[in-house]
Amino acid sequence: xxxxxxxxxxxxxxxKRNGMLMLLLLxxxxxxCVVFIRESLxxxxxxxxxxxxxxxxxxxxxxxxxxVDVQLLFILRVLTISILAWVAVRVGQADLSSVKRKGDxxxxxxxxxxxxxxxxxxxxxxxxxxxxxxxxxxxxxxxxxQNGGGVGGSGAGVGGGGGVGGGARKxxxxxxxxxxxxxFRLKQAAEQRKNVLIAAVFIASTVSQCYVGIKCVSFVxxxxxxxxxxxxxxxxxxxxxxxxxxxxxxIKRLVNALTKEEGFFVPEFHPHPLFFADTLLHHCDMCRxxxxxxxxxxxxxxxxxxxxxxKKDKATGEGMLRGDKGLKPMETLKLSEYLKRxxxxxxxxxxLFLLALCCVVGTASINLFLPNFxxxxxxxxxxxRAACVPPPPPPPPP
Numbered sequence: 001x002x003x004x005x006x007x008x009x010x011x012x013x014x015x016k017r018n019g020m021l022m023l024l025l026l027x028x029x030x031x032x033c034v035v036f037i038r039e040s041l042x043x044x045x046x047x048x049x050x051x052x053x054x055x056x057x058x059x060x061x062x063x064x065x066x067x068v069d070v071q072l073l074f075i076l077r078v079l080t081i082s083i084l085a086w087v088a089v090r091v092g093q094a095d096l097s098s099v100k101r102k103g104d105x106x107x108x109x110x111x112x113x114x115x116x117x118x119x120x121x122x123x124x125x126x127x128x129x130x131x132x133x134x135x136x137x138x139x140x141x142x143x144x145x146q147n148g149g150g151v152g153g154s155g156a157g158v159g160g161g162g163g164v165g166g167g168a169r170k171x172x173x174x175x176x177x178x179x180x181x182x183x184f185r186l187k188q189a190a191e192q193r194k195n196v197l198i199a200a201v202f203i204a205s206t207v208s209q210c211y212v213g214i215k216c217v218s219f220v221x222x223x224x225x226x227x228x229x230x231x232x233x234x235x236x237x238x239x240x241x242x243x244x245x246x247x248x249x250x251i252k253r254l255v256n257a258l259t260k261e262e263g264f265f266v267p268e269f270h271p272h273p274l275f276f277a278d279t280l281l282h283h284c285d286m287c288r289x290x291x292x293x294x295x296x297x298x299x300x301x302x303x304x305x306x307x308x309x310x311k312k313d314k315a316t317g318e319g320m321l322r323g324d325k326g327l328k329p330m331e332t333l334k335l336s337e338y339l340k341r342x343x344x345x346x347x348x349x350x351x352l353f354l355l356a357l358c359c360v361v362g363t364a365s366i367n368l369f370l371p372n373f374x375x376x377x378x379x380x381x382x383x384x385r386a387a388c389v390p391p392p393p394p395p396p397p398p
Contacts, residue, residue, distance in 0.1 A: 022250060030240065030244070034071050037240070092190050201251055212241050274297055276293070285302055287308055
């Protein structure tokens with residue numbers, strides 16, 4: 001989850017490019033490893049295997065004598081997992097084009113789930129409501145209150161002009177638009193479909209690992225006559241299992257990153273995107289009230305209840321620095337800049353910092369090697385006890 005949260009904060013196109021390059025590199029190394037399993041016989045002084053179609057078809061039924069089935073499994077696995085990952089990205093993004101933008105019509109109680117993204121009434125000051133991919137609606141608000149100029153704003157008041165807020169029908173701060181709920185349900189359904197396909201990727205990779213493992217245990221080939229071939233081919237089969245695990249893990253991270261909701265980003269209210277969560281027994285960090293449904297920050301664990309989120313503005317915002325001239329804009333810091341600031345703070349206490357670092361390294365080393373020493377001590381105790389116990393008397397003669 002922490003890796004998914006870190007990737008969701010990156011630019012989607014950059015994550016896609018880097019992830020695809022890394023996945024392509026892993027698949028290339030995996031394919032080279034699979035091919036070298038069969039070609040490794042030539043490196044131990046044996047004749048090179050034939051790669052003609054007739055030779056491959058003839059060697060395919062030999063489960064314990066040849067490795068052609070491993071190459072065929074690699075091709076089928078790459079095709080299957082690639083198709084499943086592509087479909088997961090497609091169905092994991094909710095199609096919000098069917099959600100009608102009806103302005104502010106139709107309100108429901110706060111007890112219903114809230115929308116993560118979209119909707120003009122969900123935007124605050126400089127609010128960026130990001131949807132999934134190109135389907136998610138976006139909105140940019142410039143007013144300092146959500147409820148359209150507020151109660152008694154220009155042109156209307158409570159009971160004046162037939163509505164609340166400047167001449168338009170605006171929702172109360174504790175109500176949610178029905179189009180938000182419909183969009184939220186669509187995203188939940190897309191998330192479930194994506195999880196089903198990720199589970200299919202996991203099953204395909206698990207079956208492939210089991211097959212290669214059974215192949216490694218049952219394989220005979222030329223191993224009895226050439227033990228060096230057993231060492232090389234056995235190590236390559238184990239490396240193939242490792243590549244299968246890494247590829248499945250990377251595909252899951254990549255699918256989650258490409259289908260991740262971007263949430264609400266309101267710099268004046270909070271410096272990180274907020275995501276709706278249906279939680280239990282949480283307290284709002286703004287009003288300290290208990291809330292079941294809240295908007296949470298995945299970076300700093302900031303929680304805010306829906307009423308406070310709907311009232312977001314500069315007066316109640318907690319995510320900005322304040323000075324004599326008001327709010328100060330905050331720049332997004334990279335990990336390298338955080339590291340530089342941390343080192344700058346630790347510079348006056350370098351001796352204590354190095355001592356603490358040495359203590360941590362020493363403790364980790366002790367925890368790593370201590371079980372080995374404990375086992376040797378127990379072995380010596382058992383051997384000493386066996387040496388001190390007299391041997392049993394010989395059995396009486398018949």
